[in-house]
Amino acid sequence: xxxxxxxxxxxxxxxxxxxxxxxxxxxxxxxxxxxxxxxxxxxxxxxxxxxxxxxxxxxxxxxxxxxxxxxxxxxxxxxxxxxxxxxxxxxxxxxxxxxxxxxxxxxxxxxxxxxxxxxxxxxxxxxxxxxxxxxxxxxxxxxxxxxxxxxxxxxxxxxxxxxxxxxxxxxxxxxxxxxxxxxxxxxxxxxxxxxxxxxxxxxxxxxxxxxxxxxxxxxxxxxxxxxxxxxxxxxxxxxxxxxxxxxxxxxxxxxxxxxxxxxxxxxxxxxxxxxxxxxxxxxxxxxxxxxxxxxxxxxxxxxxxxxxxxxxxxxxxxxxxxxxxxxxxxxxxxxxxxxxxxxxxxxxxxxxxxxxxxxxxxxxxxxxxxxxxxxxxxxxxxxxxxxxxxxxxxxxxxxxxxxxxxxxxxxxxxxxxxxxxxxxxxxxxxxxxxxxxxxxxxxxxxxxxxxxxxxxxxxxxxxxxxxxxxxxxxxxxxxxxxxxxxxxxxxxxxxxxxxxxxxxxxxxxxxxxxxxxxxxxxxxxxxxxxxxxxxxxx
Numbered sequence: 001x002x003x004x005x006x007x008x009x010x011x012x013x014x015x016x017x018x019x020x021x022x023x024x025x026x027x028x029x030x031x032x033x034x035x036x037x038x039x040x041x042x043x044x045x046x047x048x049x050x051x052x053x054x055x056x057x058x059x060x061x062x063x064x065x066x067x068x069x070x071x072x073x074x075x076x077x078x079x080x081x082x083x084x085x086x087x088x089x090x091x092x093x094x095x096x097x098x099x100x101x102x103x104x105x106x107x108x109x110x111x112x113x114x115x116x117x118x119x120x121x122x123x124x125x126x127x128x129x130x131x132x133x134x135x136x137x138x139x140x141x142x143x144x145x146x147x148x149x150x151x152x153x154x155x156x157x158x159x160x161x162x163x164x165x166x167x168x169x170x171x172x173x174x175x176x177x178x179x180x181x182x183x184x185x186x187x188x189x190x191x192x193x194x195x196x197x198x199x200x201x202x203x204x205x206x207x208x209x210x211x212x213x214x215x216x217x218x219x220x221x222x223x224x225x226x227x228x229x230x231x232x233x234x235x236x237x238x239x240x241x242x243x244x245x246x247x248x249x250x251x252x253x254x255x256x257x258x259x260x261x262x263x264x265x266x267x268x269x270x271x272x273x274x275x276x277x278x279x280x281x282x283x284x285x286x287x288x289x290x291x292x293x294x295x296x297x298x299x300x301x302x303x304x305x306x307x308x309x310x311x312x313x314x315x316x317x318x319x320x321x322x323x324x325x326x327x328x329x330x331x332x333x334x335x336x337x338x339x340x341x342x343x344x345x346x347x348x349x350x351x352x353x354x355x356x357x358x359x360x361x362x363x364x365x366x367x368x369x370x371x372x373x374x375x376x377x378x379x380x381x382x383x384x385x386x387x388x389x390x391x392x393x394x395x396x397x398x399x400x401x402x403x404x405x406x407x408x409x410x411x412x413x414x415x416x417x418x419x420x421x422x423x424x425x426x427x428x429x430x431x432x433x434x435x436x437x438x439x440x441x442x443x444x445x446x447x448x449x450x451x452x453x454x455x456x457x458x459x460x461x462x463x464x465x466x467x468x469x470x471x472x473x474x475x476x477x478x479x480x481x482x483x484x485x486x487x488x489x490x491x492x493x494x495x496x497x498x499x500x501x502x503x504x505x506x507x508x509x510x511x512x513x514x515x516x517x518x519x520x521x522x523x524x525x526x527x528x529x530x531x532x533x534x535x536x537x538x
Contacts, residue, residue, distance in 0.1 A: 020049045020066075021129040021454050024121075026144065027056040028072075028112050029136045029157075030079040032295035033364050037157045037243055038134055040265035042067065044443045045450065053128070055118060070117045078111040079104065083296050087303070089382045090403050094181060095202060097382065102211045105137025109215065112141060113222045122147060130238075130454045135164045139215040139234045143223035146233060151458035153450060154240035158363050158384045159249065160258065162203055163211070167237040169466025169474070170255040174200050177252050183386035185394040186250040204471060235467045238458040241446050243363050247434040248370055249391055257462040259449050263367040263435070264442035270350045277322070280338050281353040284320040289415065290348050290374075291358040292324035294365060297381060300326040308332070312408040317415060319355070322348060349374050355419045361385035361400075366392060373432040375424035377414050379403050397428035 023045060027038040035058040042052045043064065051066040057076045059069030082104045089097050112118060122144075131145040135154045145152035156164050159180045165172055174197050178184035182199060184192050216230040228236065238257060245262035246252075254260070272278070281288055291310075293299055302310070307330075314321050315334040325339035333339065345365075348354060349372040359365045361378035366388045369376045376398040378389035392398025399414045418424050440448070453459045472478055 020051060021451070022051045022127065023053070023130055023132055023450070024126075024128040024144065024148065024150075025052055025054045025056075025132040025155075026112070026141060027054065027058075027134045028075060028108055028138045028141060029134060030057045030076045030083065030108070031157075032058065033362060034134060034136065034157045036295075037265050037364065038132075038155055040267075040443065041132070041155065041241075041446055041450075044264070044447050048447050048451070050451075053121075053126075055112070055115075055121075070121065072112055072115045072117060074111045074115055075108055078107045082107075086297055086382055087301055094199070098181065098203060098206065099210075101137055101383075102206065102214075105211070106214055106218070108136075109138045109140050109218055112138070113218065130450065132450065135161075135167070135240065137163075137211075139163065139212065140218035140222065140230070142234055142237070143219050143226050143230075145236075146226045146228055147223060151238040151453055152236060153453060154237050156240060156242040158242070159244045159387070160240075160242055160254075162200065163207055164240060164242070165258070166471075167234060167467070168240050168255045168257050169235070169464050169469065170240075170258045171253045171466075173253070176250075178387065178390075179203070180384040180387040183380070183390045183400070185390050186252070187394070208471070236463075237467075238453045238460075238462070239449055241449065243367075245367075245435060245438075245442070247431060248367055255462075255464050255466065257453075257459065259445065261442040261446040261449075262363075263371060264446050265364065266346065266368060266371050267443075268441075271344065271347050273344065273347055273351065277338070277343070277348070280320060280322070281348075281351055284353050286318040286320075287355040287419065288320040288322060288353050289356045289358055289419065290322045290343070290345075290354050292343065292345065292365070293360045293379070293381075294362045297360055298326045299324060306403075306406065309406055309408045309411065311337075313411040313415065316408075316412050319415070319419065346372070355425075356415070358415075361389040361392070363388060366398075370397070370428060370431050370435055373425070373429040375418050375428045377401065377418055379406065395427060395431060397424055397431060399424075 025038060025042050027035055029035075035056055038056070039054065039058075042054050043062070045052050046064050046066045049066075051068065053068040053070060055070045055072055057072050059071045061069055082100075089100070092100070126148070128148045128150045130151045130153055131148060132153045132155055133142055133144065135156045142152055154164065154167055160170060160172065161180060162172070175193060176186045176188065178186070178188060178192070178196050179199050182196060184196060188196060212231075219226075219230040219233070226233065240258045241261045242258065243262050243264070244260050246260065248262055273281070311330075311332050311334065314323075314337050317336060319336065321337045322343060323337055323339050324341070324343050326341040327339075330337075330339055346368055349357060349368055354374060356377060357365070357369045357374045358377045358379070359369065361376075361380040362385060366376060366378075376389075376392055378385070378392060378398055378400045380386045380389050380400065381403060389398060389400040393400050399418055401410060401414055438445075466474055
């Protein structure tokens with residue numbers, strides 16, 4: 001019996017090892033949060049028995065067999081200026097910010113493709129069963145999939161931007177799916193729908209005539225031997241995983257190969273807090289709030305007047321505050337505030353003394369707040385943070401503040417409101433229950449779909465015809481133009497032609513004519529013809 005059990009376990013382990021796949025994961029953003037999300041999937045795949053080679057600016061050796069990091073530090077150098085300018089982005093018009101994102105994309109795409117470590121990998125003899133590529137303004141990098149003759153899997157750390165949904169032809173009706181850079185929810189007014197359609201049209205023009213042509217040039221430069229054209233390649237993805245979930249956002253349609261795996265980085269484990277943080281929280285008689293602007297936005301870089309506003313608000317509170325502040329000193333810091341350049345965020349959010357989370361509204365932070373049932377005050381600065389906080393307000397678990405017009409009074413009022421009105425906590429806990437009630441964890445779901453696409457050699461049966469259509473074909477713009485042309489001709493062209501037609505039925509007169517010949521064997525005369533003549537001159 002024991003021998004049979006040992007043989008069974010041995011067979012299971014053998015099958016697991018034999019079925020292990022080799023994946024290349026490319027995380028091209030220097031953003032720490034992007035790495036946290038992608039690396040969680042990488043580690044999950046390794047634990048499932050696969051080998052993963054991870055290219056990232058933050059890659060480091062882990063004590064995991066099958067995990068192979070390749071560092072690309074140049075991306076940090078290239079993106080350092082973009083990250084430093086994030087606080088100023090809130091002062092720019094949205095249309096300008098979108099162009100800035102595309103320009104940043106050109107720089108990081110080239111930086112990664114020129115990286116010596118990646119070039120060594122390209123010219124080596126490595127093989128992979130699939131390429132998992134972060135979808136972050138880097139379409140030319142998808143050529144890695146054809147280079148290694150492997151299916152392409154996209155990994156989005158946010159929701160579905162247009163250039164991401166293009167990869168699998170996933171629908172996004174603008175009547176109730178707002179662009180993620182707009183502060184709208186799925187119940188838009190007429191004005192908001194108009195703005196949404198206009199911005200989507202602007203984005204489409206930028207994509208087709210500015211962003212994609214330049215990414216195509218990068219693709220041709222670095223993948224000259226690829227057989228697929230750039231436009232065919234980027235619409236040939238087998239799967240796209242997005243960091244979203246219907247309970248965190250709102251119901252919307254997806255193609256069958258676009259899968260929601262929002263929060264896959266949350267393992268649910270709660271670790272003991274450092275002693276000084278635990279003591280600070282446990283001794284808070286009135287509770288505490290946690291304040292962090294994420295990994296890219298540094299609180300130390302806040303404009304001085306904004307720092308004074310925040311400190312004035314905190315000074316007026318009975319609550320204690322944990323503030324992620326990236327300097328060891330902060331002039332004017334009140335005693336109820338504890339600063340540190342790093343906090344174990346999920347462990348802090350799990351603490352019962354934490355009443356609310358003051359955040360920039362990033363995708364990872366808002367997901368963690370829902371998971372641990374903490375209401376949020378959002379101060380969005382760029383990208384999808386406005387969308388995330390609009391959703392938080394609509395759902396009733398958050399308050400959004402305007403960074404440009406932020407005052408101490410408004411900040412204090414928002415903190416007092418969200419920590420004293422039980423409806424916010426009640427609502428976020430209900431959302432947490434919805435989010436946690438899934439058939440399997442987001443990480444397990446992501447691993448399943450990655451393995452499925454690999455097993456099925458790209459799972460071509462999942463790809464809809466929409467992946468092969470240009471945007472004007474997908475939306476039937478060409479058909480609508482033809483119908484409109486016909487309607488215009490019927491409604492305008494024909495009436496105009498009748499008005500200008502040079503016919504005057506009274507211009508002449510007709511008289512009987514003489515018929516010549518016979519038209520049958522009975523010699524019956526042909527009826528006389530009527531001949532019209534011009535009127536005679538008098």
